Amino acid sequence: MYLEKIDAPQDLRGLTTEQLRALADEIREALLRKLSAHGGHIGPNLGMVEATIALHRVFDSPKDKIIYDVSHQSYVHKMLTGRREAFLDPADYDEVSGYTNPQESEHDHFTIGHTSTSVSLACGLAKARDLRGGSENVIAVIGDGSLSGGEAYEGLSNAGEAGTNLIVVVNDNEMSIAENHGGLYANLRELRESDGKAPCNFFRALGLDYLYVKEGNDIEALTAAFRQVKDTPRPVVVHIRTLKGKGYAPAERQKERFHWGMPFDLATGEPKAAGGGEDYCDLTGRFLLERMRTQPELVAITSGTPAVMGFTPERRREAGRQLVDVGIAEEHAVALASGIAKAGGRPVYGVYSTFIQRCYDQLSQDLCINGNPAVIAVFMGTAAGMNDATHLGFFDIPLLANIPNLVYLAPTCAEEYFAMLDWAIRQREHPVAVRVPGAAVVHRPGPFDTEYGELNRYRVERRGREVAILALGSFHALGEETADRLKTEAGIDATLVNPRYITGLDEELLEELLRDHRAVVTLEDGSLDGGFGEKIARRYGPTPMRVLNYGLRKEFADRYDLGELLRANRLTGEQIAEDVLRIVR
Amino acid sequence: MYLEKIDAPQDLRGLTTEQLRALADEIREALLRKLSAHGGHIGPNLGMVEATIALHRVFDSPKDKIIYDVSHQSYVHKMLTGRREAFLDPADYDEVSGYTNPQESEHDHFTIGHTSTSVSLACGLAKARDLRGGSENVIAVIGDGSLSGGEAYEGLSNAGEAGTNLIVVVNDNEMSIAENHGGLYANLRELRESDGKAPCNFFRALGLDYLYVKEGNDIEALTAAFRQVKDTPRPVVVHIRTLKGKGYAPAERQKERFHWGMPFDLATGEPKAAGGGEDYCDLTGRFLLERMRTQPELVAITSGTPAVMGFTPERRREAGRQLVDVGIAEEHAVALASGIAKAGGRPVYGVYSTFIQRCYDQLSQDLCINGNPAVIAVFMGTAAGMNDATHLGFFDIPLLANIPNLVYLAPTCAEEYFAMLDWAIRQREHPVAVRVPGAAVVHRPGPFDTEYGELNRYRVERRGREVAILALGSFHALGEETADRLKTEAGIDATLVNPRYITGLDEELLEELLRDHRAVVTLEDGSLDGGFGEKIARRYGPTPMRVLNYGLRKEFADRYDLGELLRANRLTGEQIAEDVLRIVR
Structure with missing residues (x-):
């Protein structure tokens, strides 16, 4: 050899x-x-x-x-x-x-x-x-x-x-x-x-x-x-x-x-693991294709990764000119979407969190200054996604949430995601990005709102007192777990909130929490620095409210073990409950 | 007609x-x-x-x-x-x-x-x-x-x-x-x-x-x-x-x-206002050109705007191959700088705040993941700069400060700026960006540190108690004014801090402030959302410390009057002192 x-x-x-x-x-x-x-x-x-x-x-x-x-x-x-x-x-x-x-x-x-x-x-x-x-x-x-x-x-x-x-x-x-x-x-x-x-x-x-x-x-x-x-x-x-x-x-x-793949059988080329049931890519592609049949002005845009939006070769053929693949050209994708939206079309750009980084200026200038109602679906904005330092899904919230005029939504499950996507496509007022909730598909019982045009209205899932947990998007389940622990471990009936809007504060609710809450916990599946939780901390800074922000520390984590990363960032229900009790007891 | x-x-x-x-x-x-x-x-x-x-x-x-x-x-x-x-x-x-x-x-x-x-x-x-x-x-x-x-x-x-x-x-x-x-x-x-x-x-x-x-x-x-x-x-x-x-x-x-210009005499083409004394562009160009004479590995990089770094046509000729104009190609500029730094050169990329937005992914991927010691001078990151919605200098802190591995420094005056720039060029450990302090040149009495390698050490300018003012970069003077007002209006000896490091917290100092301070005020000449102050609010969230963050609200302000904008954001010493007193008295 x-x-x-x-x-x-x-x-x-x-x-x-x-x-x-x-x-x-x-x-x-x-x-x-x-x-x-x-x-x-x-x-x-x-x-x-x-x-x-x-x-x-x-x-x-x-x-x-x-x-x-x-x-x-x-x-x-x-x-x-x-x-x-x-x-x-x-x-x-x-x-x-x-x-x-x-x-x-x-x-x-x-x-x-x-x-x-x-x-x-x-x-x-x-x-x-x-x-x-x-x-x-x-x-x-x-x-x-x-x-x-x-x-x-x-x-x-x-x-x-x-x-x-x-x-x-x-x-x-x-x-x-x-x-x-x-x-x-x-x-x-x-x-x-x-x-x-x-x-x-x-x-x-x-x-x-x-x-x-x-x-x-x-x-x-x-x-x-x-x-x-x-x-x-x-x-x-x-x-x-x-x-x-x-x-x-x-x-x-x-x-x-065969560009990239999971393990496969060498003799046949077939994947070793069976296709793992539902995924957001496939569901999104199906949703959009279905809409395209009745909405000729609906256009799906991809920057070289049609599979991210579930557009298999077969679906691409079916979508025809209602799918645009711009090559690996994220900047063009956003400007194109803005132009289409300006002229009355309904563009949906689907992109991985790690690649939305490639078009900040286009998001800011071409899209948001102009306020055109383009829609962006951000996939894999989660620590549970790709784990190479170059492909992290940690930074889309700091990147997007601080751009004026953008509405960035964080659904907690598949049902809410499609309700928000549906609204985003229908409305004509705002550029809207939707953060696809995590890697694996989660279902939650509804109903979910169908209208999101009254901005920055958080949804109270459980009304309690003393402690409020603002559990964003894919970390909603972690919020539920934390609330349950506070109940069983300390008898605290925590308030559980689904903030839904990453880009703005529900002033009325946050003010109201001051009445009978002593601590607010924020949870987000992304980097803490520049993220959602810090806005809540700023809001309560001048008040007696204690605020605990949970998310990922600022770093280029590389080939991490997800469980270890979460524990190192105190992102388990057990750790969060422990921290909360140290503050409020 | x-x-x-x-x-x-x-x-x-x-x-x-x-x-x-x-x-x-x-x-x-x-x-x-x-x-x-x-x-x-x-x-x-x-x-x-x-x-x-x-x-x-x-x-x-x-x-x-x-x-x-x-x-x-x-x-x-x-x-x-x-x-x-x-x-x-x-x-x-x-x-x-x-x-x-x-x-x-x-x-x-x-x-x-x-x-x-x-x-x-x-x-x-x-x-x-x-x-x-x-x-x-x-x-x-x-x-x-x-x-x-x-x-x-x-x-x-x-x-x-x-x-x-x-x-x-x-x-x-x-x-x-x-x-x-x-x-x-x-x-x-x-x-x-x-x-x-x-x-x-x-x-x-x-x-x-x-x-x-x-x-x-x-x-x-x-x-x-x-x-x-x-x-x-x-x-x-x-x-x-x-x-x-x-x-x-x-x-x-x-x-x-004559690409762009202030009013001029139509007959002669000469500018109507005399050249207004010192400016950071000119000072930077002079500084770099001087260094180039003894440092053949020093390279100034511009993306189509050499004048931003003070490189007039004459200085460009003198700099020769030690100045690279890449055209209006900010992405290339950052990757080029990373490559030069990797191979032992000393690149300094000078760019307006509004245009650094055009290369987030290159800053993150090409530069910061690699940790190469390139230097970026960010000009006009201030509300006192260009005031068109498309050219705001509000967003460079949210953009840069949340990228891992980057050291983003905020000098308060010309002397500190050049001390930091000098260190940034000398060191070989970090990608470093320096935020040129405001639009008009400010001088402050020294001495200033010459080494900044021990990261995230804030400088206490006045040691007091009860209230601490963290006055970042070009807003340092506003911090001084606020401290003076608190003294004269309420007899409060406020602590005044020059944070210097936008990208990290001085944990030791912040912990120490908890001992005898009840409120911390942050001041930054940029957008609040995703900025420096929110990190301080997050740090103090679980503590009794009250935090007041001052900066610009998230918006695409357009052709604003600077004084009005500052007042609308409560960015006068009078307004800040009033807010602080409401909290601590």
Whole structure:
């Protein structure tokens, strides 16, 4: 086995082409063994096996610096840079993160998980090199899908102007997570079809040199191309055509399904766990598609992740022009939604909490200053979602809740979520965001309000005294549990409130609580700093009311255990009740 | 006078070319008369006189919808759409805003003030039209400078894919606010020099049709081009070459100075008010340039506004490759800074508070998760700065202060600002942002600390009892005034604290205050929601300490009077002292 002898990229040097091909086979096999057992990014890594071998064969990492966009395709890089055991030995599978990580290796230069950033980061490394008078190569590896984001364009245009060594490897597998969207992709096709010779060339238009490699899964062709551009004094794009999922038939066929996946049966490609019943994505897609049939002005918008809103390929076909996938272009998505709403359409933009971060200014300027009634569904705004430092769902409340004019709603369950979504789509007064309640679908008995236009009216679920618990959205159940504990442990009949509105205070209720309550507890499934609870603390600051805010401390938690994280933040009913009793008893 | 007869765009229809040319002269004269007396955007409007006349001659506004990027070039549009008196009658000069505004006219579709948004917003109008089956034209007018922002690229690429009527007028005056930066601009030059015929064409690469108009200040040439694309079923770029500052010699010569300006002498172009002494921009530029001479790894970064950091054309020449202007590409600026810092360089990115909003995700992901020691100087984070709803300096604290790993510092005066900036550049541990203290330069007697590496140590300026005032950054003087009033009015020796660190709590001090203080007052020159004071309120929530938070209520205040705004938010020493006394007496 060759892979077992690769401790560092230098160990590739002595291998013949035949031996490198055998190595590629071993890598693919190891990837499939791990990913089928463990889950992870499948297609992106299978497609990049040869290119990664060739990069490390030609360039001298870590002196030469390779930056991977999103870095979900960096598994092969990890295997070649001293971390192969994390792919060979099941006991070590969790020893590496799913993304590049400087704490793991000197061959990783950044922790990266969001898209379209590699060229800009690489520009920084190149600039520092140029000031220092260094001569190393700086290489950004970016997929065609990531080119749809504005930051990638800004990076390319600035690389074009900088004019010094920067090698941008465009890994063109003709796919984003789903299919690509954007006028750019017609140009990429033109370039592929002309063997790179089409005179109208997006990359050259931005001032970069350009080289096309038709056989992007051929080690020799890639080696020749990389040798040609190594030590170039100019910025250059090496456009390589690869096959996403290469070498595993199910992944080659079903590229979207095998972009990322949970464990699967290697023989058939079928998922090992049965589809786990209801999820908010599927329910949302069904809800919207149903509405579209009678509301021709309803448009679902996605930024490269239609599955987040439950729009499977089949539903996409059915939705037709009532679904817009803008590529990985969150900024455009929000501005587009604002424009559609302005002109009388009813746009619903569905996006993960971690990606709504990518369009703060568009939310503020394009949408909220204008007050257009667009709707945003924010998925996975919860500690129970993705747990990589780069994909946390902790920050959407601080981000959204402090923007004027926005109405940000926190339903507590599926029934309330759809009641709010329904209202948000019907109303014409406000930009409205709805925080999809947590990861797993929760049902609660109704009825729930159908109108939310009288803003900032919290709902009292249980009327008590002494202690009031304001349990927001997905933490409502935690509020119920805490109230129950206070009753059984101390005989306290706590008031339980479903605040519903993250963006404003129910002044009347909060004033009223001052009469017969001594403490208010706030619970939110997100970062405390800049969040909902702090607004309540500010409101009661000048009063005798004691306020206890619960949520997550400000940090980039990484690959955490959910239970541990919650306990560390005193987010169990037991801990909260204990704290409350210390205050009021 | 023709202008006096134009109540609506339809009134242009009866005019001959000669009459329209005379109208253009009248408009230019009115613009110069108003702007020389009142200030505003000069060059962008002078350059767009003919194009705006031609647009309104050919298209049928407001049915056809014209969206202006940044909308600082929309003065002529306002003059032709019923708002001419605001340009003719000095008594009415303030009747219109400096940007488009749907509350002023049905011919304005959005409130716009940030750059690169027009194409995306126009895509939304076009999408709603297509769903409705409408047939109106949608026109985005965007300057070449605005094309450097990622949102513009995302918009163009999506327009290219949408494939229906969308007319993008690219107003190419070969200038951004300062000179253009980015590889794209070589392509625009190639297109100009080839009369639009160069085969490598950025816009065509994104899937748009393309038309070039060499004489972009000629009404007839423009009319012909617009007639050609009117009702096109396809997205098309009309690339027009205009002269920024056209028709006013000083503005044609000094394009950067006359982009925007305060009142000036019409005969000479000289500013009416003498340069008002010190300003933070100039001081910062001087400081950085001085450092650059001995620190070759120091790099100043600007996103299209070098003057914000005091980099005049002369200083730019002197800084050479130690200044990088990335164009209006804030996202790239932050990622670039992170990369430079990672590789050992010392980047300082200078940016207005209102524009730091454009790169939240880059601050979070590219910079702070990676913990690279880049430095950001945030200018005009104050209510005393720009007062258009689109350019408020209220939101940088909520935006920045809630990102993990960032150290955000609030100096109280020039001396402390430069001490902090000096430390920020020297240290290698943290991403650091420094909030430039207010609009006008303030001096305070020192000494000030030179080291800030021991995080979150607030500085007690006066030690007292009963009441503690935490007066952040540019509101420090307000804190002093309040403390003085409490002394004279009630004999209270208040403790006065300079918190310095916006991003963390001085637990030791805050705990200590509990001993002999009954109330804590926080003051911040920014939005309360998500800000500094709320963190203090949260900290003291479970304790008997009363907390009063002062800052700005969450709103998009527009063209406010500063004194009125402060009073409405109870931000005078008198009001604060009154509130405090109500609590503690």
